Amino acid sequence: MKRSTAKTYNSSAPEETAGIARRLAKGLSPGSVVALVGPLGSGKTVFVKGMAEALGLPAATATSPTFSIINEYEGDPPLYHIDLYRLEHAEEIAELGLHEYFDAAGIVAVEWAERASGLLPEGTITVTLERTGGGGRKITVSRT
Amino acid sequence: MSGGRLILGVETSCDETAVAVVRDGRQILSSSVASQIETHSPYGGVVPELAGRKHLENLVTVLQSALRKSAVKPSDLDAVAITSSPGLLGALLVGTTFAKSLSMGWSLPLIEVNHLYAHALSIFLDNRRPRFPFLALVASGGHSSLFEVLSPRELNQIGRTRDDAPGEVMDKIAKFLGLGYPGGPVIDRLAAQGDPEAIAFPRGLQRDPSFDFSFSGLKTSVVNHVLGSGAIGGRLADHQAPPLEKTALRDLAASFQEAVVDSLVSKTLRAARDRGFRTVVVSGGVAANSRLRKKMADQGRSEGIRALFPSPRLCTDNAAMIAGAAYHLLKSGEFSDYSFRPSPRMKTG
Numbered sequence: 001m002k003r004s005t006a007k008t009y010n011s012s013a014p015e016e017t018a019g020i021a022r023r024l025a026k027g028l029s030p031g032s033v034v035a036l037v038g039p040l041g042s043g044k045t046v047f048v049k050g051m052a053e054a055l056g057l058p059a060a061t062a063t064s065p066t067f068s069i070i071n072e073y074e075g076d077p078p079l080y081h082i083d084l085y086r087l088e089h090a091e092e093i094a095e096l097g098l099h100e101y102f103d104a105a106g107i108v109a110v111e112w113a114e115r116a117s118g119l120l121p122e123g124t125i126t127v128t129l130e131r132t133g134g135g136g137r138k139i140t141v142s143r144t
Numbered sequence: 145m146s147g148g149r150l151i152l153g154v155e156t157s158c159d160e161t162a163v164a165v166v167r168d169g170r171q172i173l174s175s176s177v178a179s180q181i182e183t184h185s186p187y188g189g190v191v192p193e194l195a196g197r198k199h200l201e202n203l204v205t206v207l208q209s210a211l212r213k214s215a216v217k218p219s220d221l222d223a224v225a226i227t228s229s230p231g232l233l234g235a236l237l238v239g240t241t242f243a244k245s246l247s248m249g250w251s252l253p254l255i256e257v258n259h260l261y262a263h264a265l266s267i268f269l270d271n272r273r274p275r276f277p278f279l280a281l282v283a284s285g286g287h288s289s290l291f292e293v294l295s296p297r298e299l300n301q302i303g304r305t306r307d308d309a310p311g312e313v314m315d316k317i318a319k320f321l322g323l324g325y326p327g328g329p330v331i332d333r334l335a336a337q338g339d340p341e342a343i344a345f346p347r348g349l350q351r352d353p354s355f356d357f358s359f360s361g362l363k364t365s366v367v368n369h370v371l372g373s374g375a376i377g378g379r380l381a382d383h384q385a386p387p388l389e390k391t392a393l394r395d396l397a398a399s400f401q402e403a404v405v406d407s408l409v410s411k412t413l414r415a416a417r418d419r420g421f422r423t424v425v426v427s428g429g430v431a432a433n434s435r436l437r438k439k440m441a442d443q444g445r446s447e448g449i450r451a452l453f454p455s456p457r458l459c460t461d462n463a464a465m466i467a468g469a470a471y472h473l474l475k476s477g478e479f480s481d482y483s484f485r486p487s488p489r490m491k492t493g
Contacts, residue, residue, distance in 0.1 A: 041364030067286030
């Protein structure tokens with residue numbers, strides 16, 4: 001049986017969300033995949049901006065990949081920022097060739113990752129962002 | 145054909161498959177566009193795999209239509225121009241491969257064009273000639289960029305979005321509200337009957353000294369406003385707004401649109417003031433928004449800054465702007481070899 005661990009954080013502002021992301025990203029190694037799950041406006045791109053900072057990139061480097069689907073940032077290691085918002089059909093996601101990014105020696109962050117749940121590699125870290133009352137966020141980081 | 149340099153432009157960076165023939169960088173002889181909006185509509189957005197395939201299906205027909213309407217034969221042409229960045233990689237690959245083939249088959253020089261530069265220069269196809277240098281805002285579903293346009297070949301990006309593009313938040317909010325795709329026109333229409341001051345939504349980065357834009361905080365604010373401050377989980381079922389009463393929906397659309405427009409207008413006019421530009425050109429799909437056109441023109445006028453907008457058919461993606469921008473590269477002999485690869489992102493220098 002697989003063991004999974006989960007850790008929960010509370011964030012009251014985008015800066016705090018980015019801080020949680022920075023701490024998480026510092027502990028990642030090339031090949032890590034981070035799956036981001038949360039509704040519209042819950043802070044998924046903010047989280048990836050924090051990850052980018054931890055990899056030595058300016059936070060402004062990371063922008064929404066909704067239009068381009070995949071943004072590649074040249075950090076050390078590189079950060080591949082993927083957004084499945086516009087892909088609603090499993091076959092379209094399957095045709096994207098995500099495994100090439102999972103196999104590359106970079107860190108992969110996938111927004112709207114629940115749409116690719118069957119395609120994510122073992123060991124994926126899932127970050128779930130939920131709204132709490134009063135504009136806060138409950139952020140759960142789980143490893144499987 | 146009477147004189148002039150004739151360029152065939154091809155554009156496939158996102159939704160539209162487009163081919164155009166333009167004389168001397170300003171006279172549009174034909175501009176054919178096959179939009180994929182109907183194909184994409186059920187998905188609430190552009191679907192990239194689908195986009196690549198539809199371009200492949202459409203390109204020959206659109207090319208034939210552009211040649212027929214212009215009454216230009218391939219042997220009359222001086223060059224083939226193609227969008228090589230930025231855009232969806234799959235879509236760009238189809239277009240660049242097609243254009244390389246035309247260039248080789250017809251023995252014509254090939255010219256690579258940046259999609260955003262072409263938007264910034266599209267005003268010249270409307271027979272208007274702003275004097276260089278001028279400031280250009282390109283606002284669309286994928287971009288929000290400010291350029292100093294020093295000459296037709298020297299564009300300097302001084303601002304861009306740090307998160308979402310304005311057309312993207314309009315599409316996302318329209319989808320969230322159940323209004324369909326694309327979001328811009330329907331929000332424009334609803335907003336016209338609503339109160340833009342009904343809800344005070346934030347204007348991103350207004351106090352930030354840069355010329356960058358931010359729209360994701362606005363998106364979160366609209367979602368919060370509609371759903372209230374209650375807890376919301378991460379399930380897809382939670383991503384839809386409950387049905388709103390008609391007046392509430394119009395006021396929401398108007399207040400949301402006003403925040404998008406204010407962000408674009410205030411940053412652009414500040415950049416114009418700070419950098420000493422007296423002319424601002426606004427293009428890209430969001431430039432078709434009626435409120436943006438009015439507010440940029442009115443506020444600009446009060447500050448002695450002239451705002452110019454290409455006609456709506458030139459604001460959305462088209463190939464005439466690609467052929468138009470390529471003319472300046474043709475004049476200076478800046479041709480591409482066949483080794484270039486399309487790039488999905490804007491190169492930032």
